[in-house]
Amino acid sequence: MIKAPEHISSIKPYIPGKPVEELERELGISRSVKLASNENPMGPSPLALKAIRNGLKLLNRYPDGSCYYLREVLSGKLQVRPDQLIFGNGSNEIIELAVRTYIRSGDEAIMAHPSFVVYSMIVQAAQGKSIAVPLKDWRHDLDAMASRITDKTRVIFIANPNNPTGTINTREEMDRFMKKVPEGVLIVSDEAYHEYVESPEYADSFTYLRAKNDILILRTFSKIYGLAGLRIGYGIAQASIIQEMNKVRQPFNVNSLAHAAAIEALRDEIHLNKVKQINTRGKKFLYGELRKLGVTFIPSEANFIYVVFREHVSGRVYDEMLKQGVIVRPMGPTSIRITIGLQAENRKLVKVLGKAIK
Numbered sequence: 375m376i377k378a379p380e381h382i383s384s385i386k387p388y389i390p391g392k393p394v395e396e397l398e399r400e401l402g403i404s405r406s407v408k409l410a411s412n413e414n415p416m417g418p419s420p421l422a423l424k425a426i427r428n429g430l431k432l433l434n435r436y437p438d439g440s441c442y443y444l445r446e447v448l449s450g451k452l453q454v455r456p457d458q459l460i461f462g463n464g465s466n467e468i469i470e471l472a473v474r475t476y477i478r479s480g481d482e483a484i485m486a487h488p489s490f491v492v493y494s495m496i497v498q499a500a501q502g503k504s505i506a507v508p509l510k511d512w513r514h515d516l517d518a519m520a521s522r523i524t525d526k527t528r529v530i531f532i533a534n535p536n537n538p539t540g541t542i543n544t545r546e547e548m549d550r551f552m553k554k555v556p557e558g559v560l561i562v563s564d565e566a567y568h569e570y571v572e573s574p575e576y577a578d579s580f581t582y583l584r585a586k587n588d589i590l591i592l593r594t595f596s597k598i599y600g601l602a603g604l605r606i607g608y609g610i611a612q613a614s615i616i617q618e619m620n621k622v623r624q625p626f627n628v629n630s631l632a633h634a635a636a637i638e639a640l641r642d643e644i645h646l647n648k649v650k651q652i653n654t655r656g657k658k659f660l661y662g663e664l665r666k667l668g669v670t671f672i673p674s675e676a677n678f679i680y681v682v683f684r685e686h687v688s689g690r691v692y693d694e695m696l697k698q699g700v701i702v703r704p705m706g707p708t709s710i711r712i713t714i715g716l717q718a719e720n721r722k723l724v725k726v727l728g729k730a731i732k
């Protein structure tokens with residue numbers, strides 16, 4: 375039997391949250407609540423849904439490989455040139471394109487730990503080496519990350535807000551960090567949850583894009599725009615970086631329904647604000663209830679909350695909650711990550727978590 379090379383066979387597979395239907399079948403339960411994958415509980419804008427329905431008529435055609443119309447809309451909205459944008463099958467694909475473009479065997483990529491697990495998997499698949507720098511006070515330790523730069527460093531991933539902790543780095547910290555990173559090292563500012571951020575301390579990464587060459591900003595339609603199932607995200611960088619990344623991109627990597635839906639999702643600011651408001655309200659509610667339960671959590675700038683236990687109980691808590699029909703995400707032995715849901719879902723979560731930690 376053919377064998378995969380060691381750098382592939384040793385990758386620990388990403389374990390996605392199970393689909394609700396599968397879990398319900400396995401456990402013999404119904405009406406369960408999935409708060410495990412940081413999805414938008416309200417779903418996408420009705421305008422996006424209408425665009426999807428209209429797009430069904432053209433499914434026999436290949437999509438527009440350049441995402442022309444979305445590129446036009448975003449270039450105006452973000453005030454960047456159209457050739458500074460690249461689109462992907464989720465922002466995951468942009469991470470992959472960046473790594474395939476810039477990392478060769480033996481090159482290094484610096485990232486925080488814990489952070490988005492996909493970074494290290496993609497780096498390993500490219501035979502690169504991941505340098506994991508522990509979080510400090512649950513946030514990226516940017517000074518420590520900068521101190522790990524060597525002449526082999528090609529990429530530094532900053533998830534801002536970070537997944538799983540929901541924390542951000544401040545403008546001041548980011549300013550200092552940007553000055554320390556030399557030319558020739560690509561900073562990937564992964565902003566999948568950017569639209570949820572409320573802190574006035576949050577840095578505007580476009581300032582760095584204007585001042586610095588080697589930065590790639592990532593955004594997605596999977597989170598606040600509620601289009602996770604369609605898979606579409608994008609990257610913003612200097613045109614020369616986008617040009618190189620385009621060389622390793624499949625010509626039709628974004629499907630036509632995703633393209634059409636994303637354009638309309640961007641137009642519907644009313645829906646976006648509603649989703650954000652519901653998230654803020656849900657977050658405040660959960661903070662209050664978690665405090666009442668005596669549970670420690672990390673204040674979040676995103677649509678999820680990281681809960682930390684004093685003992686190695688996250689597996690047991692997860693299992694107990696699952697049996698009661700609430701799916702969260704265990705994150706190592708002492709923590710779970712909870713996605714903020716609709717109010718009824720949040721209430722059920724609190725009830726079930728309360729029982730599970732007894």
Ligand SMILES: Cc1ncc(COP(=O)(O)O)c(C=O)c1O
Pocket residue numbers: 411412463464465466467490533535536537564566593594595596602605606607
């Ligand atoms: C930090 C971070 N980046 C990127 C993504 C990927 O999002 P997508 O590929 O759906 O755009 C996620 C999804 O969970 C994430 O948490």
